[in-house]
Amino acid sequence: MDLYEYQGKQYFARFGIPVSPGGIADTVEQAVAEAEKAGYPVVVKAQVQVGGRGKAGGVKLATNEAEVREHAGNILGLDIKGHVVHRLWIEHASDIAKEYYASFTLDRGAKQYLGMVSAQGGVEIETVAEENPEALARIYIDPAIGFTEAQARQLVEDAGLDAEARDGAIGILLNLYRAYVEGDADLVEINPLILTPDGRVHALDAKVTLDDNASFRHPEWDDFRDIDEFDERERLARSKGLQYVGLDGYVGVIANGAGLAMSTCDVVNQVGGSPANFLDIGGGANAEVMANALEVITSDTNVRSILINIFGGITRGEEVANGIKAALGRIDISIPMVIRLDGTNAEEGREILATVTSDKVLSLPTMLDAARKAVELANAKN
Amino acid sequence: MSIFVDENTTVIVQGLTGGQGRFHGLRNKAYGTKVVAGVTPGKGGQDVEGIPVFDTVAEAVAATGANASFVSVPPKMAGAAILEAAAAGIPFIVCITEGIPAHDEARVYNTLVEQYPSTRLLGPNCPGIISPGKTNIGITAGEIALPGGPVGIVSRSGTLTYQALYELKQMGVGVTTCVGIGGDPVPGTNFVDCLAAFQDDPDTKAIIMMGEIGGSEEEKAAEFIKANVTKPVVAYIAGVTAPEGKKMGHAGAIVSGNSGTAQAKMAALSAAGVHVVNNPTEAGEKMAEIVKGL
Numbered sequence A: 001m002d003l004y005e006y007q008g009k010q011y012f013a014r015f016g017i018p019v020s021p022g023g024i025a026d027t028v029e030q031a032v033a034e035a036e037k038a039g040y041p042v043v044v045k046a047q048v049q050v051g052g053r054g055k056a057g058g059v060k061l062a063t064n065e066a067e068v069r070e071h072a073g074n075i076l077g078l079d080i081k082g083h084v085v086h087r088l089w090i091e092h093a094s095d096i097a098k099e100y101y102a103s104f105t106l107d108r109g110a111k112q113y114l115g116m117v118s119a120q121g122g123v124e125i126e127t128v129a130e131e132n133p134e135a136l137a138r139i140y141i142d143p144a145i146g147f148t149e150a151q152a153r154q155l156v157e158d159a160g161l162d163a164e165a166r167d168g169a170i171g172i173l174l175n176l177y178r179a180y181v182e183g184d185a186d187l188v189e190i191n192p193l194i195l196t197p198d199g200r201v202h203a204l205d206a207k208v209t210l211d212d213n214a215s216f217r218h219p220e221w222d223d224f225r226d227i228d229e230f231d232e233r234e235r236l237a238r239s240k241g242l243q244y245v246g247l248d249g250y251v252g253v254i255a256n257g258a259g260l261a262m263s264t265c266d267v268v269n270q271v272g273g274s275p276a277n278f279l280d281i282g283g284g285a286n287a288e289v290m291a292n293a294l295e296v297i298t299s300d301t302n303v304r305s306i307l308i309n310i311f312g313g314i315t316r317g318e319e320v321a322n323g324i325k326a327a328l329g330r331i332d333i334s335i336p337m338v339i340r341l342d343g344t345n346a347e348e349g350r351e352i353l354a355t356v357t358s359d360k361v362l363s364l365p366t367m368l369d370a371a372r373k374a375v376e377l378a379n380a381k382n
Numbered sequence B: 001m002s003i004f005v006d007e008n009t010t011v012i013v014q015g016l017t018g019g020q021g022r023f024h025g026l027r028n029k030a031y032g033t034k035v036v037a038g039v040t041p042g043k044g045g046q047d048v049e050g051i052p053v054f055d056t057v058a059e060a061v062a063a064t065g066a067n068a069s070f071v072s073v074p075p076k077m078a079g080a081a082i083l084e085a086a087a088a089g090i091p092f093i094v095c096i097t098e099g100i101p102a103h104d105e106a107r108v109y110n111t112l113v114e115q116y117p118s119t120r121l122l123g124p125n126c127p128g129i130i131s132p133g134k135t136n137i138g139i140t141a142g143e144i145a146l147p148g149g150p151v152g153i154v155s156r157s158g159t160l161t162y163q164a165l166y167e168l169k170q171m172g173v174g175v176t177t178c179v180g181i182g183g184d185p186v187p188g189t190n191f192v193d194c195l196a197a198f199q200d201d202p203d204t205k206a207i208i209m210m211g212e213i214g215g216s217e218e219e220k221a222a223e224f225i226k227a228n229v230t231k232p233v234v235a236y237i238a239g240v241t242a243p244e245g246k247k248m249g250h251a252g253a254i255v256s257g258n259s260g261t262a263q264a265k266m267a268a269l270s271a272a273g274v275h276v277v278n279n280p281t282e283a284g285e286k287m288a289e290i291v292k293g294l
Helices: A005-014 A028-038 A065-075 A123-129 A150-160 A163-181 A212-217 A221-223 A232-239 A256-270 A286-299 A317-330 A346-354 A367-381 B019-031 B058-065 B075-087 B102-115 B156-169 B190-198 B218-229 B262-271 B280-293
Strands: A021-027 A041-046 A059-062 A089-090 A098-109 A112-118 A134-141 A184-193 A201-203 A207-210 A245-246 A252-256 A275-280 A305-312 A337-343 A361-363 B010-012 B034-039 B052-053 B068-071 B092-095 B120-122 B127-129 B134-138 B147-155 B174-179 B207-213 B233-238 B275-276
Touching: A005 A021, A005 A089, A005 A207, A005 A221, A021 A028, A028 A041, A028 A065, A028 A089, A041 A065, A059 A065, A065 A089, A098 A123, A098 A134, A098 A163, A112 A123, A112 A150, A112 A163, A112 B102, A123 A134, A134 A150, A150 A361, A163 A184, A163 A201, A207 A212, A212 B010, A212 B075, A232 A286, A232 B010, A232 B068, A252 A286, A252 A367, A256 A275, A256 A305, A256 A367, A256 B156, A256 B207, A256 B233, A275 A286, A286 A305, A286 A317, A305 A317, A305 A367, A305 B156, A317 A346, A337 A346, A337 A367, A337 B156, A346 A361, A367 B156, A367 B280, B010 B019, B010 B058, B010 B075, B010 B218, B019 B034, B019 B068, B019 B134, B034 B058, B034 B275, B052 B058, B058 B075, B068 B075, B068 B134, B075 B092, B075 B102, B102 B120, B147 B156, B147 B280, B156 B174, B156 B207, B156 B280, B174 B190, B190 B207, B190 B218, B207 B218, B207 B262, B207 B280, B218 B233, B218 B262, B233 B262, B233 B280, B262 B275, B275 B280
Parallel strands: A252 A275, A252 A305, A305 A337, A337 A361, B010 B034, B010 B068, B034 B052, B068 B092, B092 B120, B147 B174, B147 B207, B207 B233, B233 B275
Antiparallel strands: A021 A089, A041 A059, A041 A089, A098 A112, A098 A184, A112 A134, A184 A201, A184 A207, A245 A275, B127 B134, B127 B174
């Protein structure tokens, strides 16, 4: 789960990381009220989960009420790379002497944590890593041992942070590591981490990705659940407990298993079509799950044909076929559908499917042929 | 021969009294796997269809001499269960549990490396391992695999693994061992571990590798193949159409920026002399063609 900046700052504050005082606003009037509370000058910041907000006009400085009204009015409703702004974060503007960078994440290759600090913050860190790699200090941390103050000191020294920022930065790094590990985050990043002219260090931005697998031990995460960000289809799928990712195409895809679902999208693409989604219904394929999946797929108005790709392993072909048959009996679908059923007892399953096939519901034995047919039907409907 | 396991492997099932553990443990036993004990804290002394249950792995090992464990316990307890098996001296641990927190996995992985270097963990979030006709530990449907070799399979995805096994069976091609390494970000066993074992196994003559987006294990495998593998390798990578920044079902299947794309992995494998195919069916067909020419 990706957090918005304001949520990330709330999260950081829980771990003792200093952030600017501020508040959220969904309307211009709320923005004015929050600006009064924070004290002018303030920064009006669009809350969207996409980079490049500043360049898109989503971050503005305001020195009085009139400017807050103007900027809040302009930014609310703004479309930033496909993300529409519904919420603002209003915070007291900080004086900035220096901008740094700090983060912790997992290095999958090394299978250890990677801490990174740079004296060149406030810009895309990928750019720094590419153009000036020695400006990005790195340290590997053994997850079984943890992060020590000595390592934190080493990092800020290697990064060449200004002398007056070092103690503050070390304290923040130790807390940021706690936010990463105890907080069960996949990524914590502060960019920029600033030094003020009066010598204080604090987080001016917050990027946090939480590990959904750890939600069972974090009931407090419920505060962060804001499913406005998901597209309509992903929200419906989520409410039905399905693994779904929305894509831009027009062939609806249902498969069992993440690998097979990905592979099915690829094959649709390979035969000249474009997948509308990734949807993994998991190991079984009973009527309930299949009906839910079909409901989610057909809620997408771009979908012109559906490809169901099921491989029977422990779940046998006839059980799968009966599930599909029952699901078809429960919901009314006008979109043409191609079913590919293979694996254990596939023949028996296909015999059952034969009883429901029509010019709208076809059954083909191989993945490629089924994908070709689904794409052909989608194009015929266009 | 087979890799990591064989017909003499004796297995305990951690979580045998649970729904999944019982279902798959009994299926494995019915396949011919030597399932000698179950472990569930507080249920020692009971049995599951004649398989004795112990409170701890240490007791189960002392009583049965088991040399492998099948961990099928919920995500909350899985990390501790893996470490308990390692501490009891089990050299080969298969963990099918999906949904283990990433930090737990990272700690368990590094603890194993440092404290139990001779223990091999397969998974988590994997379908397990099958050496057709000999042993099956995990959730693979044994009947879709043909015994005998000469093909070894290693895969990050369960259903794609089954697909590969099934394609080969349709064409009359057997499998020495099929290893599902799982779709999580920190797998205990990786492609390189399996490729090295297949290279050393005289009965394995060719290898199928099923990868997917995310991480850089396929790129590492490509380097390893170039330097060390003389047997023909066929590879398929899922996720060509996956968008950036979305987890595609598996926790580890995510393209981050420009890293972890299917395209980069396919290019690296091609450059290493691997036969890269476009879909799982082609993987089976290509392998059948290679086996014919051996």
